[in-house]
Amino acid sequence: MAHMNMIQALNSAMDIMLKQDSSVVLMGEDIGYFGGVFRATEGLQRKYGEHRVIDTPIAEGGIVAAAIGMSINGMRPVAEIQFADYIYPGFDQIASELARIRYRSAGEFFAPVTIRTPCGGGIRGGQTHSQSPEGIFTHVSGIKVVMPSNPYDAKGLLITSIEDDDPVIFFEPKRLYNGPFDGDASKPAVPWSSHPKGQVDEGYYKVPLGKADIVRTGAEVSIITYGTMVFVAAAAAAAANIDAEIIDLRSLVPLDVDTICNSVRKTGRCVVAHEATRFGGFGAELLSIVQEECFWDLEAPIQRVTGWDTPYPHAFEWEYFPGQARVAMALKAVMESA
Amino acid sequence: MAMDKHSRLHLPRAPARPGEAPDFSYVQLSPAGAVARPDVNARARDIGSLSLDLVRVLDDSGNAVGPWHPHLDPAELQVGLRHMLLTRIFDDRMQRNQRAGKISFYIRSMGEEAVSVAQCMALRPGDMLFPSYRNQGLQIARGIALVDLMCQLLSNTRDMCKGRQLPVMYHSKAGNIFSISGNLATQFPQAVGWAMAAAIKGEDHLAASWIGEGSSAEADFHHALLFASVYQAPVILNVVNNQWAISTFQGYAGGEQRSFAARGPGYGIAGVRVDGNDFLAVYAVTQWAAERARTGAGPTLIELVTYRAAAHSTSDDPARYRAKNDHEHWPLGDPIVRLKQHLIRLGEWSEERHQALAADLEALVASSWKEATTFGTMTEGPRLDADLMFEDLFKEMPEHLQKQRALMRAERSRSGRT
Numbered sequence: 001m002a003h004m005n006m007i008q009a010l011n012s013a014m015d016i017m018l019k020q021d022s023s024v025v026l027m028g029e030d031i032g033y034f035g036g037v038f039r040a041t042e043g044l045q046r047k048y049g050e051h052r053v054i055d056t057p058i059a060e061g062g063i064v065a066a067a068i069g070m071s072i073n074g075m076r077p078v079a080e081i082q083f084a085d086y087i088y089p090g091f092d093q094i095a096s097e098l099a100r101i102r103y104r105s106a107g108e109f110f111a112p113v114t115i116r117t118p119c120g121g122g123i124r125g126g127q128t129h130s131q132s133p134e135g136i137f138t139h140v141s142g143i144k145v146v147m148p149s150n151p152y153d154a155k156g157l158l159i160t161s162i163e164d165d166d167p168v169i170f171f172e173p174k175r176l177y178n179g180p181f182d183g184d185a186s187k188p189a190v191p192w193s194s195h196p197k198g199q200v201d202e203g204y205y206k207v208p209l210g211k212a213d214i215v216r217t218g219a220e221v222s223i224i225t226y227g228t229m230v231f232v233a234a235a236a237a238a239a240a241n242i243d244a245e246i247i248d249l250r251s252l253v254p255l256d257v258d259t260i261c262n263s264v265r266k267t268g269r270c271v272v273a274h275e276a277t278r279f280g281g282f283g284a285e286l287l288s289i290v291q292e293e294c295f296w297d298l299e300a301p302i303q304r305v306t307g308w309d310t311p312y313p314h315a316f317e318w319e320y321f322p323g324q325a326r327v328a329m330a331l332k333a334v335m336e337s338a
Numbered sequence: 339m340a341m342d343k344h345s346r347l348h349l350p351r352a353p354a355r356p357g358e359a360p361d362f363s364y365v366q367l368s369p370a371g372a373v374a375r376p377d378v379n380a381r382a383r384d385i386g387s388l389s390l391d392l393v394r395v396l397d398d399s400g401n402a403v404g405p406w407h408p409h410l411d412p413a414e415l416q417v418g419l420r421h422m423l424l425t426r427i428f429d430d431r432m433q434r435n436q437r438a439g440k441i442s443f444y445i446r447s448m449g450e451e452a453v454s455v456a457q458c459m460a461l462r463p464g465d466m467l468f469p470s471y472r473n474q475g476l477q478i479a480r481g482i483a484l485v486d487l488m489c490q491l492l493s494n495t496r497d498m499c500k501g502r503q504l505p506v507m508y509h510s511k512a513g514n515i516f517s518i519s520g521n522l523a524t525q526f527p528q529a530v531g532w533a534m535a536a537a538i539k540g541e542d543h544l545a546a547s548w549i550g551e552g553s554s555a556e557a558d559f560h561h562a563l564l565f566a567s568v569y570q571a572p573v574i575l576n577v578v579n580n581q582w583a584i585s586t587f588q589g590y591a592g593g594e595q596r597s598f599a600a601r602g603p604g605y606g607i608a609g610v611r612v613d614g615n616d617f618l619a620v621y622a623v624t625q626w627a628a629e630r631a632r633t634g635a636g637p638t639l640i641e642l643v644t645y646r647a648a649a650h651s652t653s654d655d656p657a658r659y660r661a662k663n664d665h666e667h668w669p670l671g672d673p674i675v676r677l678k679q680h681l682i683r684l685g686e687w688s689e690e691r692h693q694a695l696a697a698d699l700e701a702l703v704a705s706s707w708k709e710a711t712t713f714g715t716m717t718e719g720p721r722l723d724a725d726l727m728f729e730d731l732f733k734e735m736p737e738h739l740q741k742q743r744a745l746m747r748a749e750r751s752r753s754g755r756t
Contacts, residue, residue, distance in 0.1 A: 025538065051538050057568055062527050062561030069531020069545070072516065073466070075538070089557070096521045097528070105509045105517040106500040107730040142731050165733045210736065254736040 003193040004200040006177045009151035010040045010116070013158035014078060016204050018048045021076060024162060027054040027063060028080030028116075037082055038118060038177060064090035064115065068098055071111040078162055084119035084171060085131045098167045099142030114161045114168045119147070120228050120275050121307075122175035122185065122321055126314035132227070132276035132307070137169045138252050138285070144209055145252040147171040149230040150180070150197030153250055156207030164209065173227040173275075181228060182235035183323035210254035214263070218245035221269040221334055224260055224286050226250065229273040229305070229322065236327035242335065244271075252282055260286070261293045268299040269334045275322060278306035300337030303330035350589025356657060360664035365643070366390075366597075367669060370397035371404020375622075378629040382608045382636065389599035389609030392643060395618035400679035408622040412686035418459055418617055419681060420695060422451035422674050425475045427699045428484065429648075431707065432491060436652045440715060441491045443505045447472045449647030449665055452617045452673035453548070453578050455479045460624035461546060461574075466536075468516045468529035468547035471506050472578070472646075476548075480513045484706035493722065494714030500730070501722045522553040526562035526575060533573035533631075534565070544631040546574040546624075551598050551641075552583020555591045563605040563639065572631035574624065575607075575639045578614065580646035585659035602639030614644030615673040618680070643670065724750065 004012065017024045026032075026041055032055035035042030045053035056063050060081055067077035081087045087094075094115070102110040121130030138145050144166055148154035154172065161168040175181050179190045180197075192198030215230060220242050223233045226249040237244035245263050249256065264270045270290050272283040283304050290302055305322050312320055353361040373391045376384070395402050410418075429446040436444040447454065454475025458467070469476050477487055489496040491505040498509060509517035516532075519525060529547035536543045549559065554577050566573050577598045581588050588594075602609025608630065612623040620642060627638035647665035649656050681687030714720045728735060728743040735743075 057564055059561050059564060061557055062565050065524065065527030065558065065561055066531030066534060066565050069468075069528035069533070070535040070538075071531075072528065073532045073535035073539075075535045092521065093524060093527075093558075097519060097524050101517060102733070103730050104499060104503050104507070104519070105511070106498060106502065108498075108509060108511040109517055110733070144732075255738070257737065 001199045002202050003198055004151045005179065005192040005198065006148070006151045006154045006172065007038060007040050009155040009200050010158055010172065011042060011044070012200065012202065013155040013162070014041060014044060015047070017078070017159060017162045018044060018052055020204070023074060024076045024078065025052050025054060025070065026078050026080070027056050027067060029056055029058050029082050031055065031080050036080065038174065040080070040116070060086055060090035061093055064093040064098065067113045068093060068101070068111050071113050072109055076112050076162060078114045078116060081115060081117040083129050084117040084133050085128045087117055087133065094137070094143065094169070095140045099140050102166070103142060110165055111167055112165045114158070114170055116158070116170045116172060118174040119171040120173040120175055121312050121317060122181065122228065124314070124317060125312070127311035130312035132171070132274065134171050134252060135276055135280065135282040138282050142167070144168040144254065145171070146209060146250065147173065147227045147252065148250060149173065149176060149227055149248050150195070151192050151200050152197045153207050153213065155200055156205050157209065157250060159204065160206045160209055163206070171227070175228050180231045183232035183321065185318060207250070209251040210256055211250065212256035212259040213248045213250055214259065215246040215248045216244065218243040218267065220244060220267060221271060221331065222247060222260070222263040222267045223271045223273060224249065224290070225273040226252065228275050232322070232324055233271070233273050233327050236324040237331060239324060240328055240331055242331055244331070257289060257293070260290065264290050264294040265297045268297055270294070270298070271303045271305060271327070271330045271334055273305035273322065273327060273330070275307050277309045278304065279309045281306060300334045303334045305330045350587060350594045352587035352589070352660065354661035354664060355659065356661060358661050360661045360667040362667060362669050365669055366392065368392040368394060370394040373404070373406065375405035375626070378626055378633060379635045380608070382603055382606050385608060386603045389603055389611055390597055392611050392613055393619050393623055394613040394616050395622060396616045396676050396680055400676065400683040402618050402680060406619055406622040408618055408625060410618070410621065412681065412684055414459070415617070415677065415681055416686065418455055419674070419677050419687070420699070421455040421475060421479045422617070422677065423696060424699045424702070425451045425455065425478050426674060427696065427703050428474065428478070431703045433652065435707070441505055442716065443652055444491070445471050445506050445651045446648040447474055449668070449672060450578060450580055450614065450644045451475050452620050452677070453576070453614050453642045453644060456617045456620035457546065457576065457624045460621045461628055462543070464514065464543045465628070466514050466516065466529070466532050466543065466545045468525040468532070468545060469518055470525070470548045470550060470553070470578070471518055471520070472550070473548050474506065476515060477508055477510070477513070480510070480515060482508070482510050482513050482515070484703060485710045488707055488710035489713055492710060492713070492715055494710070495720045495722055496713040497722065500726045523549045523556040523558040526558050527565060529575070530562050530565045530571050530573050533571035534569050537569070537572055542632050544572040544574060544628060546576065548576045548578055550583060551577050551579040551581070551588045551593055552586060552591050554598055554601070563601065563607060566637040567605040567607050570634070570636045573637045574627045574631060575637060577639065577641045578644060579641050580644050582646050582650070582660065584650045584654060597641055599639055599641035607636065608638045609641070610638060611641045611643060613670050614642030615670040615676060617673055617677040645670070
């Protein structure tokens with residue numbers, strides 16, 4: 001075991017996969033010689049060569065399309081889109097092609113492409129470096145959508161994603177790259193080295209897709225969340241002295257419905273929390289599932305904590321971010337009802 | 339709108355609309371045999387004129403002339419003629435089947451048969467093809483059974499796509515033909531990615547892809563040329579300039595100001611403009627491009643100048659937007675007629691043999707259709723199991739799809755459709 005931040009854990013996952021599978025190639029803007037703007041691929045081109053860790057033009061549509069073509073020719077490309085905010089030029093290739101190749105060819109062709117992309121705010125990124133567009137991709141049939149919240153999961157989930165024969169969009173909450181973040185930016189940053197999930201096995205291991213993690217067991221309310229909000233939700237519940245069960249989904253597609261519903265049936269109360277915008281977001285899907293499956297077990301209306309339905313404004317980052325105060329209000333509402 | 343009087347905006351004009359006489363004076367022609375054939379290792383920057391001239395081998399009398407003459411064996415030419423004729427007869431029969439309500443949709447390639455057939459014959463079986471929806475000649479030249487194509491058109495129990503794709507969106511893993519997308523030009527940069535992988539693996543297979551000139555307007559076209567140029571990928575990128583994108587004249591894709599092939603040199607890629615209805619010229623240019631790709635001399639953009647003699651699809655009526663029977667005035671003629679004329683001139687073909695071949699192929703198509711329909715039609719069983727709808731989306735079916743499949747089954751048994 002070693003201390004790793006999320007960047008180092010992701011780097012370790014790609015290092016291991018490049019080493020053990022000659023069909024794995026990395027591609028993306030600034031990822032090769034430079035090692036990536038967030039350093040996720042640092043040192044990998046020197047180690048595995050320019051033909052395995054490939055710098056690309058600034059053309060996300062081209063990156064995704066080329067990755068698809070390479071995968072059809074037996075490779076396992078791991079493409080980096082520098083910011084999730086830049087993924088849209090590749091959207092047609094993802095939604096109309098990548099997601100459907102296995103289906104439309106009745107399984108004759110398949111595209112084992114992993115697309116890594118940093119998402120989320122809290123880094124003074126303004127509206128073009130802070131988005132959480134996961135809900136756009138969970139709505140597309142045929143792709144898996146993953147979002148880790150800590151270094152240990154990030155490494156295991158990325159290895160699983162690369163080995164998966166289906167396409168995976170792998171969202172990396174960039175506010176969590178260097179440490180867990182409870183939503184209070186005024187406090188000193190906490191490094192991953194002080195957190196148990198910053199203890200990462202240096203070797204090969206997998207974390208399965210479609211299996212949520214119960215971060216904290218609790219009896220009073222289930223908080224269903226993922227990414228940055230895992231730590232914010234936990235801190236808000238602790239501050240309010242509420243015995244919350246915190247569920248980190250880790251993968252949105254496939255979704256671990258059993259873990260969600262078992263928890264809600266036990267606690268009878270549910271809060272759904274994500275950083276992404278609210279209207280039509282992934283939280284709405286979670287609410288629907290809980291309502292359909294657990295209605296008679298609910299003691300109170302389900303609450304939803306999200307970013308506001310606006311772009312992420314540079315000057316009002318912390319007014320936008322769904323911090324502890326917003327979670328606390330939802331917890332209060334869900335605990336007080338009935 | 340009074341504003342129209344003052345507008346200085348340029349709008350490309352189709353040369354002839356309904357009621358007007360066909361006018362192809364805009365098509366820049368070179369005489370057969372007039373264009374030099376550069377060495378396959380020539381640098382793109384040194385052969386820019388190839389993208390503006392028109393490579394032609396067959397002259398108006400059916401003689402093969404000039405440096406691009408591929409000197410194919412007459413037997414090979416007869417195979418090419420057979421594939422083209424089969425493609426046309428297959429198209430005609432499927433068009434009639436659509437009109438008779440037996441299939442939902444069809445797209446003919448009439449007038450463009452030399453593109454797919456000659457190009458496929460100039461490539462190797464291990465080369466990967468990324469076609470568009472008007473490349474059925476590739477399927478036929480690669481030897482895909484007509485019955486398999488027809489079962490796809492019928493979405494029946496032997497449909498290679500298991501009922502998931504619109505007719506003509508074929509694929510063949512064994513034949514190295516990629517799945518056709520209904521979204522335009524998406525396959526172009528994918529082919530480049532495939533070729534990049536071939537280069538990384540050190541293999542000498544190449545990828546080839548086809549789009550129409552209208553689709554070259556998509557960003558995917560730019561991505562394909564850019565990536566092909568940056569990585570010097572072993573790929574042949576083909577723009578089939580059949581002059582029309584449904585009702586939109588090629589001027590609206592940017593063809594009015596400069597040839598489509600000329601975009602190649604802009605990216606540092608060899609661009610070649612070729613007579614797309616001249617089987618020998620198409621073969622020769624493709625062979626040249628393939629050798630470039632295989633020897634590491636880089637990618638090639640080929641513009642195949644041809645004419646969409648038929649409607650865009652069975653849902654389209656060109657009488658509403660272009661001059662009647664204009665394809666009969668197309669200056670580059672008909673690819674089948676021209677190859678036939680050449681073979682007759684060589685003493686290797688005759689009208690009688692042609693008629694006999696056509697009759698044989700008609701019979702083959704008819705018997706194949708009969709066989710295909712035994713696996714089901716749109717109106718008569720057997721039918722595909724609707725459960726297939728939920729399969730192959732992922733390698734393993736996730737829980738939510740299993741639940742939805744169960745719901746669909748319940749819904750079907752409720753409505754008595756089990």
